[in-house]
Amino acid sequence: MIRIDSVTKRYPDGTVAVDRLSLEIPDRSITVLVGPSGCGKTTTLRMINRMVEPTEGTILLDGEDIQGQPVTTLRRSMGYVIQNAGLFQHRTIVDNIATVPRMLGWGKQRARERAAELMERVGLDTALAKRYPYQLSGGQQQRVGVARALAADPPVLLMDEPFSAVDPVVRKGLQDELLRLQDELGKTIVFVTHDIDEAIKLGTMVAVLREGGRLAQYAPPAELLSAPADGFVEDFLGADRGIRRLSFFASAELDLTTDAVVPADATAERIAAVKAPHLLVTDPDGRPLGWAERTGLTAGDIATDRLLPFGRPFVPGTDSLRVALDCAVLSPTGWAVAVDGGGRVTGVVSQQTIGEAIRAAHTESRADKAGAGVAE
């Protein structure tokens, strides 16, 4: 565990970049430092590998003061990834990745094998090994940066806005890749970003810093969204934090109804039994075809070419309440379509039902918190 203990950093010109910051960074999880520009995120990160020395306070790594060990040993036990990757432009990709293993005295062959293995790990074609950084796209360079940081298998990974210089699509890919990688590797990651969405997506714990390098709140993302500590955090989270919070509620327990789901060759009685104003018509395999108005339907042969589009379905249990709500909002009938992993309809659910589920979930999480408060 990394423990930051009332650390202050005052630069020689008098700027207080970090002000009495205390954080406990848990092992094998992603801890995100987030906040507006100039709030001391980079400074904090760089104090962990001693690229910046604190003015006051101590930082403990597994209980030992990091001041106590040689600085190069400390740094080689921590991978470091930065914006624009900071690759060595004069070295090939494979040599870039092999940098730290080579410094640790590995043989050339072994270091290169390790580099090739890491290229696959981070989703890079090994055919790129002999290229130079200028021959790679920004996203590929960033992957090389991650591979290079992982090369000597350090227990800690420090990442400073690693994905902020690439376009949103590539960024999302890199974020998903990082989460996948973290599932496999279980590193202790400290991740700096100024993008709150990225913080909420990646963080197990999120530390929100404010100007002047003071900690505003340190909490898991769901708690940040449900109970921002103050106006600053609330503003920083943005106007739609209520909607975003739904990402943390499961859609598995939504009350689905199958009444309004009918096959294209449904009988007159079956259609008459539907009380809702719209029916979801399915093909013989149970896959959704579209919505039909109940009034004026002919039994036996529903005209499947005149159906309303059913929009995007959600998968209960996999998707969150946020996705379910989004499907309902986008649906022309206001009802969301639930499917199983194979795309077969398992039921439909109205906006109103989703709304009730949201209220129930909120009540439940509030009760949980009250309970926890008592237990403490």
Place this chain on the structure above:
Amino acid sequence: MNGFFDIPSDLQHSWAGLIGLHLRESLLPVAAGLLLALPLAQLCVRFRWLYPPVLGLTTVLYAVPSLAFFVVLIDYTGQTELTVMIPLAVYSLVVLIPAIVDGVRSVPQETLAAATAMGFGPVRRYLQVQLPIAAPAIMAGLRVATVSSISLVSVGALIGNQGALGNLLAAAQKYDRPELAVNAVVTMAVLAILCDALLVLLRVLLTPWMPRGAHRRAAAPREQLTPEGVTR
């Protein structure tokens, strides 16, 4: 008898011998200048305040005519090659120091931060990261210094027969053989072009990591030869 390549015997060298002498007298000072410029430039990068005075000093030294250097040096080093080469080495600094400083400063902050974070000490970082990335700029400086040095060697003729090919200019006048002057000028031009081409080749070999096309841009000489430099 009095052919293009017949060198008067008082020069004590054949044509080929003069070329060898000329190359030695012009290239050794550039090499010495480089050895001197590397640590000086590193100091200028490390201590920013040092750069303007160092730059000013090299410019002042560059403005001192070689004759003035000779007058001072001749008491110590006599009428030797060394007396010619010392001012040349000093002149090369005016090009080499800014070239190295610019090159080292052009290394991106991210690259430096990444190197430090990976546990590079200052020396290793300088040798393995900053210097290689500065190589194109340094090579550009070397090209200018080399070509300029090749033309400047001729002034050695002023202190006896130490001007190598430049001695031919004096001989042309003395023996009224203008073809010797033509020989001297053409040979020096060809030497300059050949040395320059070799340096370009060396740079291409040293920097396979540069984007194609960027070679040309980065290699463009930062300091043009001044008319003063050529006529000196």
